[in-house]
Amino acid sequence: MPQTNSLINLLPLVFIFGVFYFLIIRPQKTKEKEHQKMLLALAKNDEVVTTGGIHGTIVNVKDKTVVVRVDENVKLEIEKNCIIYVKKTQEQVDKA
Numbered sequence: 001m002p003q004t005n006s007l008i009n010l011l012p013l014v015f016i017f018g019v020f021y022f023l024i025i026r027p028q029k030t031k032e033k034e035h036q037k038m039l040l041a042l043a044k045n046d047e048v049v050t051t052g053g054i055h056g057t058i059v060n061v062k063d064k065t066v067v068v069r070v071d072e073n074v075k076l077e078i079e080k081n082c083i084i085y086v087k088k089t090q091e092q093v094d095k096a
Helices: 002-040 090-095
Strands: 047-050 055-061 065-071 074-079 083-087
Touching: 002 083, 047 065
Parallel strands: none
Antiparallel strands: 047 055, 047 083, 055 065, 065 074
């Protein structure tokens, strides 16, 4: 009887771990994969937004960084990981 009792006591812990996995861990992994996919697809003339809220247009794509034009004669070199998303242009919206 003591073995059965200890297995029953572990059942709620297994259930809680399963809930955490499906509600927190799995969605976070898929979100991270989508972000990496977006970073690999960055190209010149893409309009992007950074984690700091800077809006700009990509001028040059390097291995780990991108050069973003923020205004006329103002260019910033930013880490790729700091880009939150790529703004869709009207042409991209029409194609979708």
